[in-house]
Amino acid sequence: MSEPAIGAETRAFLVRFLGTEGAAGGDALWHEALTHGSMGEARDYQRLEFLGDRVLGLVIAEWLHETLDAREGTLSQRLNALVARSMCATIGRGLGLGPHIRLGKQARDDGAADSDNILGDVIEALVGAAFLALGFAGARAVVRRLWEREFTGAAGHAKHPKSALQEWAAEQRRKMPEYRLVAREGPDHAARFTVAVAIRGVGEAAAEGASKQEAETEAARSFLERFA
Numbered sequence: 517m518s519e520p521a522i523g524a525e526t527r528a529f530l531v532r533f534l535g536t537e538g539a540a541g542g543d544a545l546w547h548e549a550l551t552h553g554s555m556g557e558a559r560d561y562q563r564l565e566f567l568g569d570r571v572l573g574l575v576i577a578e579w580l581h582e583t584l585d586a587r588e589g590t591l592s593q594r595l596n597a598l599v600a601r602s603m604c605a606t607i608g609r610g611l612g613l614g615p616h617i618r619l620g621k622q623a624r625d626d627g628a629a630d631s632d633n634i635l636g637d638v639i640e641a642l643v644g645a646a647f648l649a650l651g652f653a654g655a656r657a658v659v660r661r662l663w664e665r666e667f668t669g670a671a672g673h674a675k676h677p678k679s680a681l682q683e684w685a686a687e688q689r690r691k692m693p694e695y696r697l698v699a700r701e702g703p704d705h706a707a708r709f710t711v712a713v714a715i716r717g718v719g720e721a722a723a724e725g726a727s728k729q730e731a732e733t734e735a736a737r738s739f740l741e742r743f744a
Contacts, residue, residue, distance in 0.1 A: 520543055520544055520547040521543055522543045522546055522547060525615075525616070526546075526550070526616045529611065529612065529613070529616045530546055532611055532612075533611055533642055533646075533658070533662070534646065534650075534658055535657070535658060535661050540649040540650055540654075541645060541648055541649025541650075542649075545645050545648060545649060546642075546645055547618075548560070548561060548563075548564060548641075548645070549561050549564045549638065549641040549642050549644070549645040550616055550617055550618050550638060550641075550642075551618040552617060552618060552619045552620070552623060552628065552634065552638075552705070553705075554619055554620030554622065554623035554628070554705065555618050555619065555620050556620065561637065561638055561641035562637075562641075563644075564640075564641035564642075564644035564645050564648075565637045565638075565640045565641040565644065566644070567644035567647060567648070568639075568640035568641050568642065568643035568644030568645070568646075568647065569599075569640045569644075571643050571644060571646075571647045571652070571655050571659075572599050572604075572640060572643045572659060573595070573599050575655065575656045575659040575660070576595055576598045576599055576659070576663070576667075577591075577595055578656075579660060579667065580594055580595060593675070593676065596676070597676075598663060598666060598667060600636075601632055601633060601636035601637070601726070601727065601730075602632055602636065602726075602730060603636075603666060604635065604636035604637075604639040604640060605631075605632040605633075605635035605636040605639070606666070607639050607662050607663065607666075608635035608636065608638060608639045609630075609635060611662075613635055613638060613639065614629035614630055614635065615629065617629055617634065617635075617638055619634075623703075623705050623706075626702070626703055626705065626706050627706050628705045628706050631705060631706045631726065632726040632727075632730075633705070633706070633707070633726050633727065634705060634706075643655060643658070643659060646658045676733070677733050677734075677736035677737040677740060678693075678732060678733060678736045680736070680740060681693050681713070681715075681736040681739055681740055681744075684740065684744050685715055688718075690715050690716070690717060690718060691715060691716045691717075692715075693713050693714070693715050693736065693739070694713065694714050694715070694716075695711055695712070695713050695732050695735065696711065696712055696713075696714075697709065697710075697711055697728060698710040698711060698712050698722060707726070707727075708724055708725070708726065709724065709725055709726070709727060709728045709730070709731040710722055710723070710724050710731060711723065711725070711728060711731035711732045711734075711735045712735060713732065713735040713736055713739050715739070715743075718743050719739070719742065719743050720739075721735055721738040721739035721742055721743075722735055722738070723735040723737070723738050
């Protein structure tokens with residue numbers, strides 16, 4: 517069976533992603549990393565996403581440990597922000613990833629090419645592929661180049677909204693925030709979640725997100741803006 521070929525435009529995208537000429541590792545590896553389950557093919561990006569998630573976390577953790585003289589809690593806060601799906605999606609959009617993801621017609625019509633969930637997952641899959649093709653040192657170089665702006669910027673410096681809301685409730689001698697899922701809409705590849713957060717005796721705020729966790733974060737942020 518012949519190896520799947522990568523088109524010229526996608527090959528140019530991979531050059532931007534890797535920062536080098538040529539897609540090391542062979543076309544089949546990158547074809548898999550860019551293939552969504554909606555294509556119905558034997559191999560999609562999920563296994564590479566699993567690998568890339570761990571590689572990305574290790575690269576960022578090592579980078580933080582190397583550059584920041586901070587306590588574990590601060591390092592964890594920054595790590596979580598820098599490896600979050602929304603951050604991976606931002607990296608993907610900046611590279612123009614969407615058109616190069618191999619999606620079934622219905623998934624593409626549903627807007628999957630601009631879904632935070634899918635963009636983030638595919639970026640992780642591409643990091644996993646970079647690890648297999650280039651080794652850890654090569655994958656580290658790719659991640660550090662792509663994440664440099666976010667790493668040196670504000671990502672993860674501010675307190676997470678859920679932590680900030682919990683601390684505010686304690687300071688006000690209130691009950692801890694209670695989160696509840698209000699709605700889940702859309703297909704699995706482009707799901708939208710609505711979550712409400714309430715503090716008894718104060719009020720309630722709701723927000724949407726591409727994941728339950730993202731919706732909880734935005735609800736906490738909205739609550740603080742309204743009541744704190």
